[in-house]
Amino acid sequence: MRVVVQEEPFDFGREAQEFATGHSNMGAIVTFTGVVRDADQGGMDRMVIEHYPGMTQKALEKIAAEAVSRWDLGDVLVIHRHGELRQGDMIMMVATASRHRVNAFEAAEYLMDYLKSRAPFWKKEYTADGAEWVAAKDEDEDALSRW
Amino acid sequence: MRVVVQEEPFDFGREAQEFATGHSNMGAIVTFTGVVRDADQGGMDRMVIEHYPGMTQKALEKIAAEAVSRWDLGDVLVIHRHGELRQGDMIMMVATASRHRVNAFEAAEYLMDYLKSRAPFWKKEYTADGAEWVAAKDEDEDALSRW
Amino acid sequence: MDVLYFAWVRERIGIPKEKVETGAATVMALVEELKAREERYEVAFSDLSALRVAVDQELTDFDAPLEGVREVAFFPPMTGG
Amino acid sequence: MDVLYFAWVRERIGIPKEKVETGAATVMALVEELKAREERYEVAFSDLSALRVAVDQELTDFDAPLEGVREVAFFPPMTGG
Secondary structure, three states, rough: EEEEEOOOOOOOOHHHHHHHOOOOOOOOOEEEEEEEOOOOOOOOOEEEEOOHHHHEEEEOOOOOOHHHHHHHOEEEEEEEEEEEEEEEEEEEEEEEEEHHHHHHHHHHHHHHHHHHHOOOOEEEEEEEEEEEEEEHHOOOOOHHHOO | OOEEOOOOOOOOOHHHHHHHHOOOOOEEEEEEEEOOOOOOOEEEEEEEEEOOHHHHHHHHHHHHHHHHHHHOOOOOEEEEEOOEEEEOOOEEEEEEEEEHHHHHHHHHHHHHHHHHHOEEEEEOOOOOOOOEEOOHHHHHHHHHHOO | EEEEEEEEHHHOOOOEEEEEOOOOOOHHHHHHHHHHOOHHHHHHHHHHHHHHEOOOOOOOOOOOOOOOOOEEEEEEOOOOO | OEEEEHHHHHHOOOOOOOEEEOOOOEHHHHHHHHHHHHHHHHHHHHOHHEEEEEEEEEEEOOEEEOOOOOEEEOOOOOOOO
């Protein structure tokens, strides 16, 4: 299990390759990558992600450990950036390794649902019209009830 | 949309990176990678995947096109190998790009469910005791009823 | 018409492909003709629930008509992915 | 005790962090003390349903006790991922 919180970009291709080749007898590898897209109202210049340094790493590790135990994963990787990002930049990734594809998929979805609503990150979008904090979506909170 | 059927290994890291960075305004990228693991009875030496050359490419393209239209994907990638593989080798990958994570996940699961049971590949496992065709699992057939 | 066999169907029949002259109206009629030929066909086609069929490279079922068809393929349930 | 603010809570209160001397028994009692201080707190804490709280870096709720606590953080619903 590896959990990384950093400001710097990460190399998705290298991380994905290393994760996928590093596990003996895990038949199924799932990755999810979140990429900065335009604001819903359009015209986004940049995004800044604030986080809670003392809590972030611990919160992510707790979520990852829960996924490993629930789905009996061979491994899990979480990388989440903070700071300033531009359209097309990768915000975060998760990866799961399991013997079976259903477990790998479900665990990755679980990680994403919890990262969305339970990890202390806050996104602010900057457009020509000013800056706005991204509002949490009811559907993201609702997604947790699945687990 | 790109669908590739080949005997050669593919570079998962490079494919994942290119796919994830190649799409404007797609916030969610999911990949699935299937890796050769040991036979259920253990002791696997190698696996050989037979396919139906005239049909494979068309069948995969049809499955991929259906996923793109159902989930309004920005793109989809399918790579599937045939021929001889060893433990730890990557058999195949799919990748999906969508504006939203739920669509990217569901489409990837759909692709996998259909690749399992509707694409003309057959796996044979070789162990010290002999060779055995991998039996299709009822649960894989049942998985299709979800869609 | 070309008739193709894959995986253990190919192994039981002993060849990957053959040309078959037939007036069979459906896949099922073709199967009956083949079974009548030789025991290896009888064995390969003994349990149709364990078989799948593609006609002109599209999955279909054993009731499918063969008129105008150029290629029929028999194989076990697929195990891709 | 350290009190931390993030995102628009931080912006409304105007500082990311402050030391607070308090005998408040719960998070809610602390919130009431802060609201009584100055309007910027009153504004930031006006709708608690739009706020989340962590005590010693664990998510909790406004009923949580503060005895022995070293750090309380207030912030809006998280938007990670």
